[in-house]
Amino acid sequence: MNNYPFGSQAPKSFPAYPKTEFDLESGTAIKRTRKPKNSPFHPLRMIKSFGNRFHHFFKLHPLMGLFLALCFVLALAMILSLYGTQYGVQSGGYVKSDMGFDDYPFSKLQNLVMVAGHSIYTSSSCGKIEKEDSWFLESYQKNPGQAATFVTHIHEGIEIVARDDSALLLFSGGETRRDAGPRSEAQSYWAVADSKGWFGKEESVKWRALTEEHARDSFENLLFSVCRFRELTGTYPQNITFVMENRVGALEKLASDQGEKLTDVM
Template sequence: MNKQLFGQSSGKAFHAYPKGDFDLESGNIKKARKPKNLLLDPIKMLKTIGNRIHYYSKIHPLLVLLISLSFGVAILIMLSMYTSSFQMNVRRKSDASSSSYPYENLRNLVMVAGHSVYMSSSCGKVDGEESWFLETYQKHPGQAATFLMHIKEGIQIAAKDERALLLFSGGETRKDAGPQSEAQSYWAVAESQGWFGKQEDVRWRALTEEHARDSFENLLFSVCRFRELTGTYPHNVTVVSYDFKEERFAHLHRLAIGFPEARFFYFGTPASSTSKEAAMKGESAVRAQFHEDPYGCVGSLHRKKLTRDPFHRSIPYPNGCPELKGMFSYCGVVPYPGKLPWTQ
């Protein structure tokens, strides 16, 4: 007789009842129902949910109404948040596109230096001295015609170079002329003259630099203004002014800002015959002052700049041209020793 201890297995599992549900009365085995997977049948699932909602709405109508309202409010909040986020992204993209430089495709600068403020409201007699605010040393017959010649030449030079930005430069330098800048005066005269037949080609790329108080600032500020509008510094610079000022611009001022000589061009027009002798004498004296004070930051040149700022305009530069920040605070008799964008 084999004795088997409690807990020891015979090696085969014993099932008291077969798999499935066993009916003791009938002795039959009922097959277990397989659970329905509603996820595989979305239509039945929706019907089931609908039936349940309908059932509960009859038993607890107020509760179902509150749940439905809460669900609706939650959807509205989510839609509102999504709309706000979408509008913010659109606004950011719009701001990014608007912050780009409006003239980034232009690469050369044509600068016309201003010498007076146009006073006529009708823009009829642009070549008449009575239409301009003239200092005592400027009151000569034919003087106004020389201003008009500068404007015309600047437009024609820019018209020949489709990648040139034309800037009229000159601030609000005359107190009795009111808060009107030389640059804006020149632009208005160009407009009144139909841009000398070059309106469609030049007008859209002709702007102003309205803070310069002397010839050195005409050049430096226009280079900064170019940087503000294009995002880069000019490859070539062309200056339009009187022919007797060529040495001042092309040598003294160009050297002071360290701009390459091979990329600097000067176009000079003659002074009126009645003012030529006095103009040459005055130019000799001013040129000697810039020899001693290239940046116009001390002595008589500095005092002259103060008198040419009667409305105490705040100079915006070097904002817009941060690479030249060091030059704006420099005052010396030798050229600025720091790094410059066009020398790197």
Template structure:
């Protein structure tokens, strides 16, 4: 931009700017005022109102389309929330059991001895444990000598553990009989062992005899006890010994053991005889149940599943597999073929 000088003294000129710093319109001879951009403030209420108006407009124009879009959006949000909630509680459950080895009460125990429960002790006196009227018996169990067979199981489990200082004894069985009240089979067996002074092994066995109080059938006796062992020791059992009736050996050692993929070389069975008066009927019943488990190894379909539901009269929430997250897939599995996922004892 050029400057011009006026005045008589050329040594001290006075200068002026030919055009002002603003925009100048040569044709009209006027100064253009530069417009300043106005930043309109955001008004959330106006935006919401505008969106609502547009939504209302489109709703009138295409009501079915708008409804489908809204429904899809709501379903998507619901699915996301449910997935997040499931993941959250699963994470909390896993964290609960992600503790140091010093916090497990039986970290030094390596072997599991499981006594499968068959009935609930209902007598108010502990002096009649071998009497049938002290137990809640189903019609097929009402035979002389039945109560004594339960006591024999308890004693057998105690004596096996007494010989193995690395063993944990678990009495397994839930609250399976409505008319017996909210008492579990497992607690019944523990109480009987207590009343018998642990058959002379109180000092060595009582402190490592626990209960698993949710199993509703023989498969759950085994699977739930394995998980309970993990809760108490922090690891899975190296050896497993099952105590039950001698005629159930094939069911446990072949069907149930195979279903959980536990090595045969580390699985043991100790069977005691049932009452002599019920042997024939017991064998027929066992053959039927065994054939059902051959078709449905995990007891999750048909008659086995219905029987399991019937043995949960108080609708107890099963806590597993929170205590054994490594075998969650095994707990969720249902099928005729063996479970093919990874198992800690098969590695």
């Protein structure tokens, strides 16, 4: 038995399994640097994971999950309502709604005169406004003198506004005839009034004669005209006079509900 003294003459141990990778053919060690583990951000995966956890929590605690969902909806509604009070939607964009009373273009007008449209003027010129074939008439409207009635309504509305310096004239009526094209009843009435020179009242009436072009029936004629008046003046009308055919049942009910003073001219 050989005894090897401790010291420099002692045999060295041979590393049978090196810590690094070893190439058997070349007899050299292969050094490879370890790449740090990256944790890329995956928002979709995170959302899916959160959804799975919430679903699992909801199955275990249905009442608590329903309560949390309700709280989230209420908080979102409060945020949207607070945002809506600071900004109003107008003409496809957002504008601040803190307009002063003097910022409205017709803030000094207090009364509303509404002329309800009942047909669309389709003639290329305004020389035949009292002819039935110049208007797009329904079958029940094709009666002698029907076109003249429309002109009478326009004239009457202008006369009422001319006698009231604090009145705003609105021609009301939307694009109610598909075959008539993109023309509204309100624009037709305004064009007829303009072609007639506003029956001698152009200087005092034309600047405060506008249109409401969304109404489809008599009820909406009044309702939308009140909203249009509010949009132009900043307040609701103190008195309302409407010139139209005899369809006042629903309008009188609306007036009684709103406490407005209405005058009907037919």
